[in-house]
Amino acid sequence: MSWLSKTLSSTIGRKLIMAITGLFLVSFLFVHLIGNVALFYDDGGASFNKYSHFMSTAGIIRVLELVLVLGFGAHIWTSIQLTRLNKMARPEGYAYELKPAKEVSWFSRNMGLSGSIVLIFLVTHLQNFYYRYHYEEIPYVVYAPAQLYPQAKNAPKEVVTSIDSVAGHTVLHVTQKQAETIAPQLNTEALKDMQQLVQEVFTKEWWFAILYVVAMFLLGFHLNHGFQSAFRTLGLAHKKYTPFLTNLGGLISILVPAGFASMPIYFLIKAFM
Amino acid sequence: MNLNLHIWRQKNKDTKGKMVSYQVNDINEEMSFLEMLDVLNEDLLRKGDDPVAFDHDCREGICGACSMVINGRPHGPTRTTTCQLHMRFFNSGDNVYIEPWRAGSFPVLKDLTVDRSAFDRIIQAGGFVSVNTGSAPDANEIPIGKEIADEAFNSATCIGCGACVAACKNASASLFVSAKISQLAMLPQGAAERKRRAESMIAQMDAEGFGACTNTGACAAECPKSIDLANIAQMNREFIGAKLTSELV
Numbered sequence: 001m002s003w004l005s006k007t008l009s010s011t012i013g014r015k016l017i018m019a020i021t022g023l024f025l026v027s028f029l030f031v032h033l034i035g036n037v038a039l040f041y042d043d044g045g046a047s048f049n050k051y052s053h054f055m056s057t058a059g060i061i062r063v064l065e066l067v068l069v070l071g072f073g074a075h076i077w078t079s080i081q082l083t084r085l086n087k088m089a090r091p092e093g094y095a096y097e098l099k100p101a102k103e104v105s106w107f108s109r110n111m112g113l114s115g116s117i118v119l120i121f122l123v124t125h126l127q128n129f130y131y132r133y134h135y136e137e138i139p140y141v142v143y144a145p146a147q148l149y150p151q152a153k154n155a156p157k158e159v160v161t162s163i164d165s166v167a168g169h170t171v172l173h174v175t176q177k178q179a180e181t182i183a184p185q186l187n188t189e190a191l192k193d194m195q196q197l198v199q200e201v202f203t204k205e206w207w208f209a210i211l212y213v214v215a216m217f218l219l220g221f222h223l224n225h226g227f228q229s230a231f232r233t234l235g236l237a238h239k240k241y242t243p244f245l246t247n248l249g250g251l252i253s254i255l256v257p258a259g260f261a262s263m264p265i266y267f268l269i270k271a272f273m
Numbered sequence: 274m275n276l277n278l279h280i281w282r283q284k285n286k287d288t289k290g291k292m293v294s295y296q297v298n299d300i301n302e303e304m305s306f307l308e309m310l311d312v313l314n315e316d317l318l319r320k321g322d323d324p325v326a327f328d329h330d331c332r333e334g335i336c337g338a339c340s341m342v343i344n345g346r347p348h349g350p351t352r353t354t355t356c357q358l359h360m361r362f363f364n365s366g367d368n369v370y371i372e373p374w375r376a377g378s379f380p381v382l383k384d385l386t387v388d389r390s391a392f393d394r395i396i397q398a399g400g401f402v403s404v405n406t407g408s409a410p411d412a413n414e415i416p417i418g419k420e421i422a423d424e425a426f427n428s429a430t431c432i433g434c435g436a437c438v439a440a441c442k443n444a445s446a447s448l449f450v451s452a453k454i455s456q457l458a459m460l461p462q463g464a465a466e467r468k469r470r471a472e473s474m475i476a477q478m479d480a481e482g483f484g485a486c487t488n489t490g491a492c493a494a495e496c497p498k499s500i501d502l503a504n505i506a507q508m509n510r511e512f513i514g515a516k517l518t519s520e521l522v
Contacts, residue, residue, distance in 0.1 A: 007516045011445075011485035012475060012509055082485050086443035089484030091377045095281065095292050096370035098440065099345030101494030108489040109442050229488040235510030237503040 011085065012233075014078050019230035021075040026227065026252065028068055033259045040266065044166035045195025046143050052194035056133065076119065083112055107221035108229070114218040121215030128201050128208055133192060140179040141193040142172040144186050202267035209264035216257035224253035274300045274365035278313065280325055281372045283381050286388075290381065292370070302361040306349060307332060307339060309360055327385040332356040334497065337434030341385045342372045347436035347495045354434065354497045374435050376444035378481045391481040392433050392449060398477035399470035400453040402462045415461050428456035430498040437492035437500075443484030448492040450478045451508030452500045458511050468515035475512055 007013045035055065038047040055061050100109065107114060132138055139161070144152065149170040153163050159178060164171040174182060179190030202209045227249030231237065236245070275298045283290025297313050304312070307329050314324035330338040334357040343349035349358045363369065371385065379387040404410075417425075429452075437448035454471055457463030463470070486505055493502040 003516070003521075010475065010479050010512075011483075012512050013516075015485055015509075016513070086445075086484035086487075089377055089444035089482055090375055092375060094342065094345065094372055094375050096279070096342075096345055096372060098342070098442070098491075100440070100442075100489070100491045101346070103494050104489050104491045108487065109491075111487065225488075232488045232502070232506045233486075233509055235506050235513055237506030239503075242503070 011082075014082050014085075015233045017074055017078045018082070019233035021071045021078070022226050022230045024071045025075060026223065026256075028071070029256050029260075033256055036260070036263060039195065039198060039263055042166070044143070044164055044169055044171040045141060045193060046166075046169055046171075048195045048198075049141060049191040049193060052133065053189075053191050072122075076115075079112065079115060105225065108225040111222060111225060114222040117218045118215050118222060121211055124208060124211060128205075129194075129197065132197060133194060137176060138197050139193040140174045140176055140190045141196070142174060142179060142183050142186060142188060142190045144170040144172060144188065146170055148186075198263070199267050199271075202264045203271040206268065209268055212264045213261045216261040219260075220253045220257040222253075223256065224250060227252055274302065274360065274363065276300060276309075276363060276365070277368045279368065279370045280384070281381075282325070282384055283373075285383055286380055290384075292372075300360055302359070302363075304360045305332070305356055306343070306358040306360065307356050325385065326383040328387075329356060335432060337432030337497075340374050340387060340389070340435055340439070342374065342439055344370050347374070347439040348434075348497055352495065352497060352499070354432075357497075374439040376435075376438050376483070378444070378446070378483050379435060379438065387435075389433070389435050391483070392435065392446070394481065395446070395450055395474050395477045396433075396453065399466065399473040400457070402457060403466065404462075417460060421459050425456050425459040428452045428459070428500065428504055431456075431496075431500050432498055434497065436495045436497060438483065440491045440495040441484065441486075442489065442491065443487060445486045445492070446478050446481070446483040447486035447505045447508065448496065448500055448502070450474055451504035454511055455504045455507040458507065467511070468519040469521065471508070471511035471515040472519060472521060475508070 008017060035051055036048075038051045041047040146165065146168055149163070149165045152160070152170055152172065153165075155163065155172075159182060160172045160174055161178065162173045164173070172182065172186075173193065173196075174190065183190040202212075228242070228246045231242075231245050236242075275296065278295045278297060279292045280295060281290050282293045295313055295317075297309065297316070300309050300312065307327070310325060310327060317324045328338040328340055330336040332339075334354045337354065339348070339355035341348070341355055343355070343358070348355045350362050351358055373379075373381050373385045374387045374389075376387075378391040379389055382388050431449060431452035433449060435446075435449070438444050438446050441447075454474055457470060458467055488502070488505070490502050493500060
């Protein structure tokens with residue numbers, strides 16, 4: 001396999017790793033965004049919580065999670081190696097700074113910076129949602145049939161923290177302990193209330209919401225250059241389709257970050273209206 | 274016009290250089306940038322100072338020798354070689370900063386002169402076609418489509434000046450190497466050594482210590498011969514193809 005390690009450790013080989021992992025991460029963004037649209041369903045979090053439950057328990061998803069971690073790891077690690085290599089290629093810089101031509105975008109020259117800020121965001125994002133969901137005590141929720149509401153609404157505080165009625169469901173907000181007794185009684189499964197967690201983070205820890213929006217801006221610029229650049233690195237540049245890929249990258253770089261940023265903005269507006 | 278020049282002065286490869294300021298007066302706007310430097314050098318010689326060393330040869334924009342970064346742009350504000358840059362692009366009283374190409378692979382020899390042998394070694398690694406010696410082959414003996422001939426010619430116009438390396442934030446030689454690889458990859462004459470050429474030239478490019486390509490397009494924007502960025506994608510394509518299929522292990 002020496003030819004393979006030689007190929008992948010050359011400058012072009014490393015860029016190929018950046019391109020392939022980068023496009024893979026773009027595909028992840030799409031899946032993540034489409035799934036998270038469930039946050040907007042006004043059904044007491046039923047769709048989103050069921051989706052979260054599936055994403056954190058299904059075997060295939062856990063395997064893909066590992067692939068995703070490897071994808072991020074390879075993208076970040078290779079970028080560090082390339083940055084070092086590129087710095088070494090110009091040990092003595094210009095005394096009078098280079099003035100790039102106007103068609104060269106600032107963000108294409110600062111992918112490391114936009115990527116680093118997105119990485120900082122990613123760490124806080126994982127702490128806020130992934131870590132808390134998996135390892136901290138968070139509220140649970142039980143979805144019961146709607147006709148149960150009149151009967152259940154007077155349940156004592158020791159059994160159920162609070163009860164809501166939304167379209168199609170009676171929503172029982174419970175603690176983990178309460179969930180253990182009440183879920184079997186109703187012959188259903190208690191779910192962690194991810195919807196509630198998301199809402200609390202975005203409204204009570206609003207600085208994360210701001211970091212979220214800022215990071216999405218930078219992600220947009222990162223994607224704007226990265227998407228079309230990845231195809232160039234893979235050897236795909238032609239007057240037939242490069243303009244299309246550049247425009248498609250432009251569209252993705254606006255729609256995907258805007259889609260994500262709409263979530264904290266939605267919760268902030270909802271909380272303060 | 275009168276100009277305030279700030280020029281990189283460096284005695285030799287082993288000493289540290291610094292920017293030194295000079296004043297030049299009565300510069301004619303019809304002079305080329307190199308002629309303006311000639312005026313400065315004559316002035317320095319008259320005073321008994323060491324003239325500013327800079328590379329130049331044809332002075333008609335086809336040899337690629339006149340390497341200098343002027344006000345942060347290789348070859349200055351216009352997309353030409355420095356010898357074809359005229360003083361009408363400057364105004365009296367301007368500060369003009371002049372530096373050599375900056376890249377670890379292009380060590381400064383003296384002042385604005387750098388050693389670009391790294392490019393020669395990349396060409397020696399595979400930037401050629403092997404042909405039989407003897408009488409020259411007949412013209413048009415091998416039919417080549419007009420579009421392909423044009424494309425190959427566009428890549429072949431690279432004069433190896435190194436402005437792409439100087440302009441790149443990573444000091445990458447990708448545009449130069451890709452122009453040379455693409456030119457020969459497109460032509461039937463280059464087919465026999467196509468895979469070996471891509472592998473050896475790229476290996477040599479890496480061995481010389483040039484950086485990697487981020488596709489910012491800064492190189493193509495500064496190239497006095499308008500070499501297209503698409504050449505780099507073609508180089509990557511040649512590299513991937515060669516690595517996957519060549520017999521070299």
